[in-house]
Amino acid sequence: MDKSExxxxxxxxxxxxxxxxxxxxYFNVKNEDLREVVNYLFxxxxxxxxxxxxMEMYHGLEILYHFSDDNTxxxxxxxxxxxxxxHPKVKSIVPIVKGAEWIEREIFDFWGIEFExxxxxxxxxxxxxxQNLKEPYRFRRSSxxxxxxxxxxxLKEPYRFxxxx
Amino acid sequence: MTINKIPIGPFHPLLEEAEYFELKVDxxxxxxxxxxxxxxxxxxEFISEMKTFTQSIYLVERICGICSTSHPLACVHAxxxxxxxxxxxxxxxxxxxxxxxxxxxxxxxxxxxxxHFIGYDTLWMWVWKYRxxxxxxxxxxxxxxxxxxxxxxxxxxxxxxxxxxxxxKKNLDMLDKKMVMVANVVRDDPVLRSRLxxxxxxxxxxxxxxxxxxxxxxxxxxxxxxxRDEPTxxxxxxxxxxxxxQNGDVYDKMVLRVLEVIESVKIIRQCLEKxxxxxxxxxxxxxEISPGEGIGIxxxxxxxVFHYIRSDGTNRPIRHKVRAPSFVNIPTYTVSCKGIPxxxxxxxxxxxxxxxxxxxxxxxxxxxxxxxxSIDLLKISREKTERIRREINGSK
Numbered sequence: 001m002d003k004s005e006x007x008x009x010x011x012x013x014x015x016x017x018x019x020x021x022x023x024x025x026y027f028n029v030k031n032e033d034l035r036e037v038v039n040y041l042f043x044x045x046x047x048x049x050x051x052x053x054x055m056e057m058y059h060g061l062e063i064l065y066h067f068s069d070d071n072t073x074x075x076x077x078x079x080x081x082x083x084x085x086x087h088p089k090v091k092s093i094v095p096i097v098k099g100a101e102w103i104e105r106e107i108f109d110f111w112g113i114e115f116e117x118x119x120x121x122x123x124x125x126x127x128x129x130x131q132n133l134k135e136p137y138r139f140r141r142s143s144x145x146x147x148x149x150x151x152x153x154x155l156k157e158p159y160r161f162x163x164x165x
Numbered sequence: 166m167t168i169n170k171i172p173i174g175p176f177h178p179l180l181e182e183a184e185y186f187e188l189k190v191d192x193x194x195x196x197x198x199x200x201x202x203x204x205x206x207x208x209x210e211f212i213s214e215m216k217t218f219t220q221s222i223y224l225v226e227r228i229c230g231i232c233s234t235s236h237p238l239a240c241v242h243a244x245x246x247x248x249x250x251x252x253x254x255x256x257x258x259x260x261x262x263x264x265x266x267x268x269x270x271x272x273x274x275x276x277x278x279x280x281h282f283i284g285y286d287t288l289w290m291w292v293w294k295y296r297x298x299x300x301x302x303x304x305x306x307x308x309x310x311x312x313x314x315x316x317x318x319x320x321x322x323x324x325x326x327x328x329x330x331x332x333x334k335k336n337l338d339m340l341d342k343k344m345v346m347v348a349n350v351v352r353d354d355p356v357l358r359s360r361l362x363x364x365x366x367x368x369x370x371x372x373x374x375x376x377x378x379x380x381x382x383x384x385x386x387x388x389x390x391x392x393r394d395e396p397t398x399x400x401x402x403x404x405x406x407x408x409x410x411q412n413g414d415v416y417d418k419m420v421l422r423v424l425e426v427i428e429s430v431k432i433i434r435q436c437l438e439k440x441x442x443x444x445x446x447x448x449x450x451x452x453e454i455s456p457g458e459g460i461g462i463x464x465x466x467x468x469x470v471f472h473y474i475r476s477d478g479t480n481r482p483i484r485h486k487v488r489a490p491s492f493v494n495i496p497t498y499t500v501s502c503k504g505i506p507x508x509x510x511x512x513x514x515x516x517x518x519x520x521x522x523x524x525x526x527x528x529x530x531x532x533x534x535x536x537x538x539s540i541d542l543l544k545i546s547r548e549k550t551e552r553i554r555r556e557i558n559g560s561k
Contacts, residue, residue: 053486103492
């Protein structure tokens with residue numbers, strides 16, 4: 001049994017909507033299970049956190065973490081979906097992965113997602129922005145964005161994105 | 166204990182780019198450091214969502230003047246990852262050739278700057294002199310000394326002319342000899358050794374905890390290198406050694422980069438040999454990108470460049486995430502700067518080869534009354550020209 005199979009067996013039903021691609025695994029994780037999954041990936045398997053991507057979808061916000069297993073070149077990508085767009089909150093993984101501090105601050109900056117238990121939950125790039133931004137950057141996107149049906153993306157989830165018509 | 170704060174930046178004669186550091190010092194010793202970024206407004210991630218896939222490659226090429234192959238390479242890898250697109254073998258060698266040339270010129274640029282920062286200007290002038298033939302090689306291959314415009318989804322844009330290979334090899338032979346000399350200088354010079362040994366140490370555990378990449382982590386004994394761990398392009402077809410050192414200080418980071426240059430020369434030599442014999446297409450015709458998501462990585466000179474692209478089946482990405490290596494390497498200052506004298510702070514800050522243009526690729530200034538998406542730069546330029554013309558005519 002290889003490492004990835006051991007991981008999926010250990011995590012059991014904490015993982016859903018798994019998409020397997022060549023050397024890539026995308027899967028959904030609930031907010032309450034996130035730290036356990038990250039702990040297994042980072043500490044037990046020795047994966048490295050490359051980064052995390054914030055995204056806005058039609059029904060909520062999404063954070064996609066990218067963990068690289070450098071021995072095999074496989075990427076494990078847990079995805080957390082936050083449905084409450086008005087007060088988006090997710091557990092911080094900084095207590096497990098120190099390197100996530102700036103990554104989470106940047107997501108907070110742009111997407112307004114608050115990370116619980118983050119040691120320094122403040123803006124990263126727009127801390128002293130000349131326009132003293134009061135709201136996350138994503139509100140700007142939605143004002144000029146349009147929507148995608150989502151079904152064509154193969155993810156069965158419609159989401160909104162900024163794009164010139 | 167009295168703690169004083171020394172502000173450096175955001176605009177400071179010693180800093181090439183705008184960044185702000187606050188050193189907390191007890192006497193001469195740095196006890197803590199705070200960093201603030203966000204002084205450069207780029208907006209690349211957002212702009213990319215309004216461009217086609219091919220236009221995005223040109224856009225990300227302009228994230229950084231030094232990594233102007235690494236970002237496009239990671240970008241095309243991400244797009245190709247969506248559909249598992251195969252690359253012609255000749256294009257794979259050309260991509261590797263250009264990528265390794267970039268590694269040489271970036272490492273030499275850093276080495277010169279490091280020499281300059283510690284007052285060793287002889288090293289700076291030598292190394293930058295030897296960087297010049299590398300830029301000439303770029304000009305021979307792509308027509309440009311920087312921003313080469315070589316990468317395409319499915320291959321490369323320009324072939325390497327077989328007639329130019331002897332010229333490239335001639336430059337490479339010269340560079341090889343000089344790099345061996347520089348490697349000996351860096352390892353034997355008592356000035357460099359006494360100035361840099363034991364300065365700004367990043368331990369193995371800290372490098373892992375902060376997820377540092379590239380020379381920053383490899384100098385601390387962490388043997389991660391995308392070129393070997395997840396080989397793309399022709400990296401699984403050439404022989405090279407991943408350099409790993411153990412001490413994690415600035416000296417090891419310097420030695421590691423020089424040794425990597427020598428390895429890059431070896432790789433380029435193999436690529437040029439193969440390009441003499443391997444014939445065929447350089448570009449697979451990719452007509453459309455399927456819906457889905459893709460991850461593209463490349464071992465840039467500073468570490469792993471990461472691009473994530475999500476497609477909905479149209480000709481534009483709906484999300485394009487870029488993470489430059491400096492974004493994960495800069496936070497390691499928190500540990501590497503602690504306990505060092507103030508005089509060593511600058512070279513320690515420079516030791517990860519930080520690039521703030523890459524780090525701050527996503528922020529932009531938004532004016533609610535005048536959205537940047539609707540700003541017509543050409544119109545503004547014409548209006549300014551007209552105003553100046555009227556002023557000149559009025560003064561006559």
